[in-house]
Structures are given as structure tokens and as C-alpha cells.
Amino acid sequence: MEKIELNWKIAGKAGDGVMLAAKFFAKLCQHQGLKVFNYYEYPSLIKGGHQTGQVFASSEAAHCQRLHLDLLFLFHPKFLDFHLDALDEELLVLINSSNFDHSQYPQLKAKVISIPFSQLARQKVGDPLTANMMAIAASAKFFAFDLTKLTDLIKKEFVDKKKIIAKNLLAIDLACDYLDQSLSNSLIECRTKTLKIDQSRKKDLLLTANEAVGLGAIAAGLQFFSAYPMTPATGLLHYLAAQQAAYPIVVKHSEDEIAAINQALGASFAGVRAMTGTSGGGYALMVEATSLAGVAELPLVILEAMRPGPGTGLPTWSSQADLNFIIHAGHGDFPKVVFTPGTALEHYELSKLAFYIAEKHQLPVFILSDKYILESQQSMPQPDLLIDNQRLSLLDTVKTGSIEEKYLRYKDTETGISPRAIPGLNKEVYLANSYEHDQEGFATEESMIAKQAMDKRLRKIETMLPELPKPAVFGAPVKEADKILISFGSTINVLQELLRLLDDKEIAKPAIIHLPCVAPFLTKDFEELFDWHKINEGRQEIYTVEGTATAQLAQVLKANSRLRKIKSLLRYDGRPFYAEDLLQWLVSAKISEIYQIK
Amino acid sequence: MSIQIPDLLSPISPTWCPGCGNFSILTALKKALIELDLELKDLVVLFGIGCSGNMADFIKVNGFHALHGRAIANAIGIKLANHRLKVIVTGGDGDLYGEGFNHLLAAARGNHDISVFVHNNERYSLTTGQASPASKKGTVGKSTPQGVIEEAINPLALAISANASFVARAFAAQLQELVEMMKEAILHEGFSLIDILQPCPSFNKVQDNKWYLEHTRALKADYDLSNQEMAIKQVLKKGPIELGLFYRDQERPAYHQELAQLKNKSLVEQFPFKQDLNLGINDFV
Numbered sequence: 001m002e003k004i005e006l007n008w009k010i011a012g013k014a015g016d017g018v019m020l021a022a023k024f025f026a027k028l029c030q031h032q033g034l035k036v037f038n039y040y041e042y043p044s045l046i047k048g049g050h051q052t053g054q055v056f057a058s059s060e061a062a063h064c065q066r067l068h069l070d071l072l073f074l075f076h077p078k079f080l081d082f083h084l085d086a087l088d089e090e091l092l093v094l095i096n097s098s099n100f101d102h103s104q105y106p107q108l109k110a111k112v113i114s115i116p117f118s119q120l121a122r123q124k125v126g127d128p129l130t131a132n133m134m135a136i137a138a139s140a141k142f143f144a145f146d147l148t149k150l151t152d153l154i155k156k157e158f159v160d161k162k163k164i165i166a167k168n169l170l171a172i173d174l175a176c177d178y179l180d181q182s183l184s185n186s187l188i189e190c191r192t193k194t195l196k197i198d199q200s201r202k203k204d205l206l207l208t209a210n211e212a213v214g215l216g217a218i219a220a221g222l223q224f225f226s227a228y229p230m231t232p233a234t235g236l237l238h239y240l241a242a243q244q245a246a247y248p249i250v251v252k253h254s255e256d257e258i259a260a261i262n263q264a265l266g267a268s269f270a271g272v273r274a275m276t277g278t279s280g281g282g283y284a285l286m287v288e289a290t291s292l293a294g295v296a297e298l299p300l301v302i303l304e305a306m307r308p309g310p311g312t313g314l315p316t317w318s319s320q321a322d323l324n325f326i327i328h329a330g331h332g333d334f335p336k337v338v339f340t341p342g343t344a345l346e347h348y349e350l351s352k353l354a355f356y357i358a359e360k361h362q363l364p365v366f367i368l369s370d371k372y373i374l375e376s377q378q379s380m381p382q383p384d385l386l387i388d389n390q391r392l393s394l395l396d397t398v399k400t401g402s403i404e405e406k407y408l409r410y411k412d413t414e415t416g417i418s419p420r421a422i423p424g425l426n427k428e429v430y431l432a433n434s435y436e437h438d439q440e441g442f443a444t445e446e447s448m449i450a451k452q453a454m455d456k457r458l459r460k461i462e463t464m465l466p467e468l469p470k471p472a473v474f475g476a477p478v479k480e481a482d483k484i485l486i487s488f489g490s491t492i493n494v495l496q497e498l499l500r501l502l503d504d505k506e507i508a509k510p511a512i513i514h515l516p517c518v519a520p521f522l523t524k525d526f527e528e529l530f531d532w533h534k535i536n537e538g539r540q541e542i543y544t545v546e547g548t549a550t551a552q553l554a555q556v557l558k559a560n561s562r563l564r565k566i567k568s569l570l571r572y573d574g575r576p577f578y579a580e581d582l583l584q585w586l587v588s589a590k591i592s593e594i595y596q597i598k
Numbered sequence: 599m600s601i602q603i604p605d606l607l608s609p610i611s612p613t614w615c616p617g618c619g620n621f622s623i624l625t626a627l628k629k630a631l632i633e634l635d636l637e638l639k640d641l642v643v644l645f646g647i648g649c650s651g652n653m654a655d656f657i658k659v660n661g662f663h664a665l666h667g668r669a670i671a672n673a674i675g676i677k678l679a680n681h682r683l684k685v686i687v688t689g690g691d692g693d694l695y696g697e698g699f700n701h702l703l704a705a706a707r708g709n710h711d712i713s714v715f716v717h718n719n720e721r722y723s724l725t726t727g728q729a730s731p732a733s734k735k736g737t738v739g740k741s742t743p744q745g746v747i748e749e750a751i752n753p754l755a756l757a758i759s760a761n762a763s764f765v766a767r768a769f770a771a772q773l774q775e776l777v778e779m780m781k782e783a784i785l786h787e788g789f790s791l792i793d794i795l796q797p798c799p800s801f802n803k804v805q806d807n808k809w810y811l812e813h814t815r816a817l818k819a820d821y822d823l824s825n826q827e828m829a830i831k832q833v834l835k836k837g838p839i840e841l842g843l844f845y846r847d848q849e850r851p852a853y854h855q856e857l858a859q860l861k862n863k864s865l866v867e868q869f870p871f872k873q874d875l876n877l878g879i880n881d882f883v
Contacts, residue, residue, distance in 0.1 A: 219878075223870075224675065246878065250860070254671070259700070266671065274679075385874060386872070386874055388871065423680070424866070425639075431654055431663060434647075443663070
């Protein structure tokens with residue numbers, strides 16, 4: 001199959017239907033058998049502003065958004081100013097307007113066509129909001145997509161809403177007629193892509209990482225989710241709330257984040273797999289209860305969806321700057337786990353693993369991710385759909401010796417894991433305690449008992465190490481590369497795209513290390529990747545590539561490994577890294593001032 | 599088998615001050631639990647932080663000694679995970695009317711089937727006697743040497759206006775009345791609140807048992823406890839502090855009773871040992 005790649009973008013105000021249009025276009029690409037990445041940018045408001053949906057689709061892999069576009073659809077002519085960087089002679093811009101004044105843009109190389117979709121939608125459909133569907137129809141024609149798929153999508157999206165379906169179908173017909181009659185020549189000239197559909201390809205899912213986390217949670221037997229809405233974690237709340245119709249799950253929209261995490265801990269105590277999700281500010285309110293989970297040894301999974309702080313920050317943009325906050329969150333010493341998945345698939349897999357680790361080791365497990373990947377749609381291979389689940393470390397599943405023996409909920413064991421009774425299911429009763437406690441659960445201030453209790457809990461760290469996801473290496477071998485790039489979380493998507501861009505280039509590829517787990521830090525596995533002779537002689541350049549202003553990942557590496565000389569490539573304006581920018585940096589050692597090298 | 603006296607026996611003896619109202623509240627709670635036809639395993643008691651919360655160590659039950667102010671939130675999670683459990687929250691006025699009042703109002707609005715017993719001594723006693731939200735204006739304490747400027751809250755009026763379906767006031771020293779009220783509250787299917795007036799002999803010298811006996815009286819026998827509007831008027835009345843059940847709504851379903859997924863089985867009984875993701879991926883294909 002020939003290599004196909006396409007880049008498409010739509011821009012409008014909030015309320016124009018940009019996000020739905022982008023979702024539909026991404027779906028059309030998926031149904032063409034392509035891998036898809038769909039990246040949204042939007043301001044924190046409901047009407048107005050400037051928002052975009054951007055789809056990169058490829059017959060090979062679509063790790064992230066790309067800089068250069070094939071087709072750009074603008075709801076309003078003035079938005080052209082926002083996109084001038086991405087415009088070149090191969091690009092076609094469709095502008096939703098009855099006329100466009102070319103004289104205002106003398107330098108413009110891209111071809112611009114104005115199509116009065118909103119006017120058409122208002123006059124002929126009676127609903128200007130259907131202009132977004134016209135944009136999709138025009139885009140589909142441009143890339144020679146099968147339009148019946150679009151019809152199917154509309155029927156599925158607006159199921160039971162017959163009038164809306166009829167309006168949108170009419171809008172598509174009108175758009176196609178208009179294009180055929182008025183613009184056929186110019187559009188055909190511009191048509192650069194013709195797709196041959198590969199039907200043999202194994203089915204992919206197209207979903208946001210929020211949804212991948214939710215799907216992984218359901219796979220792992222999640223039954224209780226309590227949360228307070230906060231961008232960019234809200235997508236998980238919405239997905240799981242909708243799943244209540246299909247699965248034995250209760251989703252509670254709580255009065256605040258403190259209630260959300262405490263309700264989840266209550267549910268966990270009562271024996272169901274429980275989770276909460278929020279962003280940095282909301283999680284700040286949950287910190288005390290995280291420590292409660294630690295001392296009472298209650299399983300809990302927490303999604304922390306990063307956006308830029310401090311304070312309310314940039315609510316709808318991306319960041320990785322809660323890394324140190326989450327690693328250190330919670331007063332006192334207690335074991336916890338912090339997963340930092342990269343791709344949608346890894347979000348699915350680590351979400352499943354998070355529930356397993358949380359229940360087995362009776363502690364809080366974080367999925368630390370960011371707006372960039374949580375709210376972007378990405379293709380992932382369809383996982384096994386039939387899942388077997390087991391209960392772990394419960395009193396019933398653990399041999400406790402003679403029945404007459406007194407039940408010790410916090411029994412001091414070699415692994416640090418003690419059998420957990422479930423109220424109502426076991427006849428044994430116990431006290432889950434926020435105070436330091438003896439093996440039975442009663443509060444204590446005895447020095448030896450307090451030390452023993454702390455040692456027992458911390459022992460779980462050693463026990464769980466073999467079960468945690470190890471650092472992953474891409475590109476050149478770490479021991480041979482001149483340059484080593486280290487990242488955590490979503491950045492790996494861009495770094496993998498960078499490797500693809502390097503396939504056609506003469507430049508040596510860097511080694512790339514992706515960390516899917518930052519706490520407990522897998523020091524041994526990490527250090528084994530390196531040739532320490534070379535490192536100590538300074539023969540390799542090591543960079544972290546991270547969405548923080550203070551090189552937090554570099555700090556983590558210095559604290560947990562023998563690495564000392566680490567430079568960092570940082571971005572902290574809320575936007576993602578672009579593979580094209582990183583390529584330029586590798587080629588020329590120069591990079592736009594949007595980035596910072598430390 | 600119903601709960602017997604030895605079942606509830608903890609190895610730890612109470613550490614409260616002589617004359618503390620917590621003794622009688624603990625006795626009343628034990629008596630209520632024994633007299634109700636409950637199984638020990640089907641009961642969870644949550645404890646706040648404070649003198650009253652220390653009760654966690656003095657009674658052997660399925661217990662949850664929560665963070666300060668948060669026991670009601672934990673209780674809601676427990677009830678939704680397994681609604682076959684009887685769930686009781688016990689804590690002080692600082693904990694439940696101060697730090698965690700938001701959770702109390704939310705629980706009342708949701709009519710979550712939990713019973714909240716507030717040990718109200720109008721003080722933060724474990725931290726040596728500062729004024730609480732229930733303290734009268736002018737109360738002098740170490741944190742308010744010139745006297746509290748705020749007016750005391752009226753927890754009953756707030757709970758009734760938040761549509762709590764069982765709102766009562768009791769006095770710790772009237773043991774039998776308290777036991778009966780606790781039993782009614784535990785059996786009530788929905789959110790119940792008992793504001794339990796309690797002397798603090800160490801940090802509230804004025805309001806001792808004698809003071810409470812002089813300043814309280816029972817609600818009239820012909821009081822209509824089904825009228826929400828009247829109930830609010832009744833709890834706002836100046837004069838002697840009235841004791842009894844001010845408002846009860848037995849029609850309103852409890853929160854968990856409105857969830858279709860809990861209709862046949864509790865959540866914990868439905869653990870998905872076999873999970874099928876076909877429905878979960880419906881939007882992604």
C-alpha cells in the first residue's frame with residue numbers, strides 16, 4: 001500500500017461546532033483505514049474565541065499533530081492571521097464566507113477558496129449551525145472519502161433526534177451540490193490526495209486518552225468513580241458517567257474534590273474498585289486524603305490531568321509541571337505509585353495495571369497525564385474485549401491459618417501486604433484508621449508499634465518493584481547514541497514522530513527513553529540502560545524533553561540515578577512540542593524562542 | 599445473629615474527662631445497636647476527629663476513623679458501594695458543622711441513607727477548648743479572647759432547608775430518649791441527623807448537665823413532624839431549647855434507591871469477574 005498522509009485543520013469560534021466537525025473528520029479517516037491523531041486547541045469560554053481541531057492521518061502511524069497542513073477550513077476570514085505559519089503553496093484554505101479579500105494577504109502562497117456555507121445553512125437548511133457539517137462534506141470530497149460514512153456517523157451521533165439528522169443530511173447534500181456546480185474546477189485542481197482504502201487492516205479504536213483511561217478502568221473492574229468537573233479530566237467523568245447504563249458502575253459528581261476523593265476511599269473500604277480524577281488545582285484539595293489512603297492502606301486510583309499552573313493557570317492548555325507535586329504529594333511517608341503513560345494504548349494498559357497494583361498492594365496509584373494527550377484522539381489497536389478479573393489481597397483470597405486466630409487487618413508480613421476484610425462480606429470486623437495504628441487497627445502512640453507499622457507499609461515498595469512498567473527505549477541504542485532524549489508521559493508521541501521524520505534524513509537518530517513510571521523510580525532498570533564509562537567521560541549529550549519551566553524531570557533523574565550532567569529542552573506555554581521543531585533543533589542546534597534550553 | 603454486648607467490647611478504655619457527655623453517647627449507641635436486629639458485619643461506624651472521634655478505639659465495629667470533617671463523604675462512598683450496610687457517622691460539632699459542613703448539606707440534599715450523630719458541646723475540646731461554629735456569639739476562648747463575633751449556626755434549620763429527611767435534637771444525659779432516637783434514625787431510610795447536646799466539663803463550664811436540664815424541654819406531644827415549613831419555624835424559635843424529632847419525610851427515596859444499577863444487587867456483589875468491553879468501545883469503532 002502506498003504511503004498516505006494527510007493534515008487537516010478546522011478553526012472557528014466556540015459555538016461553531018469545531019470540535020464535533022474535527023471528531024467526525026477524524027472518524028472518517030479512521031474508517032478509511034488510516035491511523036489518526038486529532039488535536040484540539042480551545043480557550044476557556046463557551047462562545048467566541050478561537051478554537052481548532054487538527055487531524056493528522058497516516059497509513060503508517062499517527063503519533064501526534066503536524067505543523068504543515070493540506071487543507072484548512074476557517075469559519076471566519078479573520079482567523080487566517082492565526083495560521084499564517086502553517087500556510088504554504090500546497091495548502092488549500094476553505095473560508096466560510098461569500099468573498100475573501102486576497103489583497104490583504106499579498107504574501108499568501110496557499111490557494112484560498114471562499115464558500116458561503118453559513119449563508120447556505122441559514123437560508124436553505126434554516127440552521128446556520130449545520131455549516132460545520134458542510135465543512136466536513138467539502139473536506140471529504142477534497143480527500144475523495146466515501147460520503148456514506150459521514151451519513152452513518154451523523155445517524156449514530158444524533159440517534160433518536162430525527163430533525164437534527166435530517167438537517168445535517170440536507171446540509172451535506174447542499175454542500176456537495178454547491179461544490180459540484182460552483183467550484184468543481186478549482187477544487188479538483190487542488191485535490192492532492194486520493195485514497196485507496198485498505199480494508200484488510202485490523203480494526204483500530206479512535207479515542208482520547210481520557211477515554212482510554214476509562215476503558216482500562218472498566219476492563220479492570222472499576223465500580224465507583226467520584227469526581228468534580230475540571231478541565232482536562234472532565235472527559236473521563238463524562239465517559240464513565242455514560243457507561244453506567246452498560247456496566248455495574250456508580251459515578252458520583254461530588255460537591256467538591258475533597259468529597260470526591262473521600263467518597264472514593266469510602267467505596268474502596270467497602271470493597272469496590274474506586275477511582276477519582278481531576279487536574280492539578282483539584283488534586284491540591286485531595287492531597288490530605290491521599291495520605292489517608294496511605295496510612296489506612298486503601299486501594300485508590302487517581303487520574304491527575306495536568307494543565308499549566310500556578311493557580312487557575314491556563315485552564316484548557318497542557319503542561320507536565322505537576323510532576324514533582326504528585327511524586328511528593330501527601331504528608332508523611334507512605335508508598336504510592338505514579339504512572340506516566342504516553343500513548344492512548346499505554347493509557348489503557350496502565351489504567352488496568354493501576355487497579356491491579358492498587359488493590360494488590362493496598363495503596364494509591366496515580367495516572368499522571370496531561371491535557372495534550374488526554375483530550376486528543378489517537379488510534380490504538382483494539383484490545384482483547386473479554387477480560388477476566390480477580391480480587392487481590394482480600395481476606396478470603398489469602399490463607400490466614402487457623403480460624404480461631406484473631407484477625408489482624410494490618411498484620412506485619414514479609415511482603416508488607418496484609419489480608420483485607422470487606423465489611424458486610426467477611427464476618428471479621430476492623431477499624432480503618434487515619435491515626436497510626438496497631439495490627440488490629442486501633443490507634444497507638446507506642447514507639448515500637450509506630451515504627452513497625454511504618455516499616456510494614458514501606459516494605460510494599462520493594463514488593464511491587466518487579467510489577468512496575470520499565471523505561472522504554474526507542475531510536476538508537478542508548479549505549480551508542482551521541483544524543484539521548486529522556487521524556488515522561490505524552491512527550492513520547494512527539495518523539496516517536498521525530499524518529500519517523502528522521503527516517504528520510506541523513507542525521508544520526510538520537511536514543512529516546514520514555515519513562516512510564518516515575519515513582520517508585522526504577523533506578524536499577526534505568527541505570528542499566530547506560531554505558532557509564534561513556535557517561536562519565538561526557539561522550540554523550542543527555543537532554544530531558546519536558547513540559548515544565550524548571551526541568552522537573554531532570555531533577556527527578558538526578559535524585560534517583562547517577563546521572564549528573566543533564567540538559568533540558570523545555571516548553572511551558574501550554575502548547576505541545578512539534579516534531580518539526582525538534583527535527584530543526586537536531587539538524588541546526590537552533591530552536592524557536594518558544595522553547596527554552598537549560 | 600444480632601449484636602451482643604461482648605461483640606462491641608474494645609481492648610481500649612475511654613480516655614474522656616470525668617463527666618464528659620461522650621460516655622453516655624457511647625452507651626446509647628451500643629444500646630441502640632444491640633436493641634436493633636443488626637448483624638455486626640453489616641454495620642459500619644465512621645468517626646470524626648476530636649474527643650468524640652476517639653470513640654473509634656472504644657468500640658469494636660467495622661470502623662472508619664476519618665480525616666477531620668470528611669467522615670460523611672467516606673460514608674456516602676461506603677453506602678453506594680454496599681447499600682446493605684447500615685452506615686453511621688459520629689463526630690463533633692467542630693468536625694461536622696465546621697470543617698465538613700459542606701458534606702453534611704450535600705448528604706442531606708442527596709438523602710443518602712446514613713445516620714449522622716453530632717456530639718455538640720459547642721467547643722473544639724481536643725485542641726483545648728476553642729469556640730466552634732455552634733458556640734454562642736461572645737464565647738471567649740484562647741483563639742477568641744475578645745469573644746466570638748460570628749453568630750452560632752443553627753444546624754437543624756440548615757439541615758431541614760437542605761431537605762434532610764430526618765432531623766432531631768437530643769440531650770446526651772437523657773439516655774433512654776437518646777437510644778430511642780438513635781434507633782429511629784438508623785432505621786430511617788434516608789439521611790438522618792441527630793444534634794446531640796453534650797456538656798464539656800473541661801472547656802464549657804457554663805453549660806453543664808444542670809444548665810441543659812434547665813434550658814431544654816421536649817417537643818409537644820401533638821407536634822406535626824411532617825411539615826417542613828413549620829419545622830424550620832420551630833427550630834428557629836427563641837426560648838427553651840426543644841428536644842425531639844422536628845422533621846421527618848418518609849416518602850422521599852434514598853439516593854441509592856434512585857440508581858437503576860443498584861436495583862437488584864449492591865455494587866460490591868456485582869464485581870465483574872468477567873468483563874465484556876464491547877459496549878465500552880461503542881463510540882470508538
